[in-house]
Amino acid sequence: MFKKILIANRGEIALRVIRACKELGIKTVAIHSEADAQSLHVTAADEHVCVGPAEDALSYRNIPNVLSAAEITGADAIHPGYGFLAENAHFAEVCESVGVTFIGPTSENIAAVGDKAKARDIMARRGVPVLPGSPGELRNETEALEAARKIGFPVIIKASAGGGGRGMRVVNKEDEVVRAFQAAQSEAKATFGNEAVYLERYFLEPRHIEVQILADVRGRAVFLGERDCSIQRRYQKLVEETPSPAVDDSLRREMGRVAVEAIKAVHYRNAGTVEFLLDKDQHFYFMEVNARIQVEHPITEMVTGIDLIKEQIRIANGLPLAFRQQDIRLSGHSFECRINAECPDKFTPCPGLVTRYHPPGGFGVRVDSAMAAQALVVPHYDSLIAKLITHGQNREEAIARMRRALDEFVIEGIKTTIPLHKRIFSDAEFQKGRVSTGFLERLLADHSG
Amino acid sequence: MSKPRVPPRPRKSRDRLTAVPTVGGGLSSRHEGLNAPGGPFADAGQEIQELIDLAKRNNLAELEIEREGVRIRIRRDATAGTPLVSVREVMTAGQDAPKEKPALSSPAEATGYVTVTSPIVGTFYRSASPDADPYVEEGDFVKQGQVLCIVEAMKLMNEIEAEADGRIIKILAESTKPVEYGQPLFMIDPQPAF
Numbered sequence: 001m002f003k004k005i006l007i008a009n010r011g012e013i014a015l016r017v018i019r020a021c022k023e024l025g026i027k028t029v030a031i032h033s034e035a036d037a038q039s040l041h042v043t044a045a046d047e048h049v050c051v052g053p054a055e056d057a058l059s060y061r062n063i064p065n066v067l068s069a070a071e072i073t074g075a076d077a078i079h080p081g082y083g084f085l086a087e088n089a090h091f092a093e094v095c096e097s098v099g100v101t102f103i104g105p106t107s108e109n110i111a112a113v114g115d116k117a118k119a120r121d122i123m124a125r126r127g128v129p130v131l132p133g134s135p136g137e138l139r140n141e142t143e144a145l146e147a148a149r150k151i152g153f154p155v156i157i158k159a160s161a162g163g164g165g166r167g168m169r170v171v172n173k174e175d176e177v178v179r180a181f182q183a184a185q186s187e188a189k190a191t192f193g194n195e196a197v198y199l200e201r202y203f204l205e206p207r208h209i210e211v212q213i214l215a216d217v218r219g220r221a222v223f224l225g226e227r228d229c230s231i232q233r234r235y236q237k238l239v240e241e242t243p244s245p246a247v248d249d250s251l252r253r254e255m256g257r258v259a260v261e262a263i264k265a266v267h268y269r270n271a272g273t274v275e276f277l278l279d280k281d282q283h284f285y286f287m288e289v290n291a292r293i294q295v296e297h298p299i300t301e302m303v304t305g306i307d308l309i310k311e312q313i314r315i316a317n318g319l320p321l322a323f324r325q326q327d328i329r330l331s332g333h334s335f336e337c338r339i340n341a342e343c344p345d346k347f348t349p350c351p352g353l354v355t356r357y358h359p360p361g362g363f364g365v366r367v368d369s370a371m372a373a374q375a376l377v378v379p380h381y382d383s384l385i386a387k388l389i390t391h392g393q394n395r396e397e398a399i400a401r402m403r404r405a406l407d408e409f410v411i412e413g414i415k416t417t418i419p420l421h422k423r424i425f426s427d428a429e430f431q432k433g434r435v436s437t438g439f440l441e442r443l444l445a446d447h448s449g
Numbered sequence: 450m451s452k453p454r455v456p457p458r459p460r461k462s463r464d465r466l467t468a469v470p471t472v473g474g475g476l477s478s479r480h481e482g483l484n485a486p487g488g489p490f491a492d493a494g495q496e497i498q499e500l501i502d503l504a505k506r507n508n509l510a511e512l513e514i515e516r517e518g519v520r521i522r523i524r525r526d527a528t529a530g531t532p533l534v535s536v537r538e539v540m541t542a543g544q545d546a547p548k549e550k551p552a553l554s555s556p557a558e559a560t561g562y563v564t565v566t567s568p569i570v571g572t573f574y575r576s577a578s579p580d581a582d583p584y585v586e587e588g589d590f591v592k593q594g595q596v597l598c599i600v601e602a603m604k605l606m607n608e609i610e611a612e613a614d615g616r617i618i619k620i621l622a623e624s625t626k627p628v629e630y631g632q633p634l635f636m637i638d639p640q641p642a643f
Contacts, residue, residue: 065602071571072627
């Protein structure tokens with residue numbers, strides 16, 4: 001087993017990985033920027049190395065400094081967390097070449113699923129149901145028009161190298177295609193440095209359902225239930241739950257089977273998530289594979305009892321999965337609220353000094369956070385400051401626990417999304433489980449209207 | 450070597466003369482800034498010249514003499530053709546610190562001093578190789594662009610250069626030990642008084 005792991009990340013996910021390492025008896029090295037010198041993840045680790053100034057390109061994404069930090073501390077593995085270098089195929093490859101184990105998929109896996117248009121292609125040929133779309137990249141306006149006519153409107157034009165809602169354009173009619181194609185291309189070029197776009201059928205209010213998978217070195221793979229991440233604002237997730245109210249047992253088994261099929265198509269190893277769209281008629285379509293551990297992984301841990309970070313470490317160490325598909329049992333219901341340091345009206349980041357911080361507790365409540373009282377929320381990184389997770393024997397209990405926990409949560413000095421979460425959880429449609437990806441925008445529009 | 454024209458030396462200090470032979474080349478006679486009044490080499494202008502001549506005659510790349518905590522080193526600078534003559538105060542056990550040397554217990558006292566910090570993560574080395582002399586010692590005068598040390602990262606030797614002229618006040622990192630981004634390496638007086 002690894003003797004020492006360097007965590008190439010910060011904040012709550014760095015702390016999450018450090019916790020798993022401590023439980024496994026593995027020494028930890030935290031890296032940090034100058035802005036994070038007093039951060040909780042730094043004090044929690046056995047050793048720490050400053051890797052650069054505040055800007056993440058010069059620190060957390062500074063590959064030479066990160067690898068040098070591993071070298072001088074003698075770390076034999078690196079966990080990249082999510083974001084930063086987690087899906088950087090080049091970084092994974094460089095780790096491999098200097099003999100430091102990258103805890104995650106292989107660099108080939110990352111490259112294979114990172115190109116979203118190509119990934120769709122691979123899946124389609126494997127028989128995985130894929131969202132009706134262009135066979136690959138759209139090279140010009142003519143191809144875009146042809147593809148749109150074939151698939152049927154409405155369609156959405158998306159960046160191949162993209163994510164996070166950027167480089168996307170919805171097209172309702174044929175005469176909008178050309179301009180939308182050009183706009184999507186230039187936004188993709190500006191945001192991701194790559195103007196390649198593809199096209200898919202657009203569903204008005206689908207559900208975003210993703211399936212957690214684990215695969216070991218022997219090629220054995222399992223799925224660990226699904227997560228419903230339909231509550232999003234501008235493609236940024238805010239609330240996630242498992243199981244999905246829209247997925248019954250047989251659909252779950254089918255989606256899980258297809259997810260495993262999808263990752264096997266690229267010989268995937270370690271933890272990953274297969275994203276699907278679910279339409280109103282219970283048809284599901286492959287969207288993409290996320291080759292990393294995800295922010296919302298805790299809700300899967302709550303219902304399965306399986307520590308996903310420890311599984312990542314074990315798999316990276318070459319150990320086979322200790323359980324088979326039939327050993328995995330889903331129990332109860334779990335929600336996660338992403339508590340962001342954001343101003344409630346415009347959702348702009350709201351950095352500042354946290355003067356009081358008191359997280360909730362009690363049975364069925366879990367908080368993953370590196371925040372503390374008198375800690376500074378700095379503007380350089382994402383605005384996530386805490387994940388509030390609840391578990392209950394059923395959906396009603398998990399909701400009641402979340403409402404109770406949101407009331408208890410004290411964060412003063414900055415603005416957060418806690419008031420918004422309270423509104424979501426008291427919403428009648430939400431409580432009935434009638435949620436799709438348009439839900440949150442409507443809720444916000446209702447309130448301001 | 451003729452007898453030095455300096456006051457008699459206390460018994461406890463001894464001259465140490467070390468010499469390093471060279472292959473080919475020669476020395477011209479340029480030296481600078483050595484005759485600090487009241488110091489052990491106060492009237493040493495002629496002595497310095499004699500040392501340079503000695504090094505020349507014997508084809509030496511380096512010649513060093515240490516007396517009463519002051520060390521003079523004459524080194525042949527292959528590119529410029531002129532010898533580099535450096536003077537530094539040497540701290541030896543049992544010797545009192547010379548009064549001119551500032552006692553720094555914290556960087557806050559050192560107003561006007563500049564701290565050179567590591568721009569990368571790696572291992573700090575004071576010399577180019579284990580048997581080479583350190584690039585700089587405390588008390589050395591350095592010029593802008595002069596190599597102060599090496600920080601090795603992933604088998605690449607990164608030379609850290611002085612950003613401006615100055616005098617090394619204190620060496621803040623330990624050779625062969627790891628350093629992180631921003632770690633203090635040297636304290637430099639950018640306006641050394643003569």
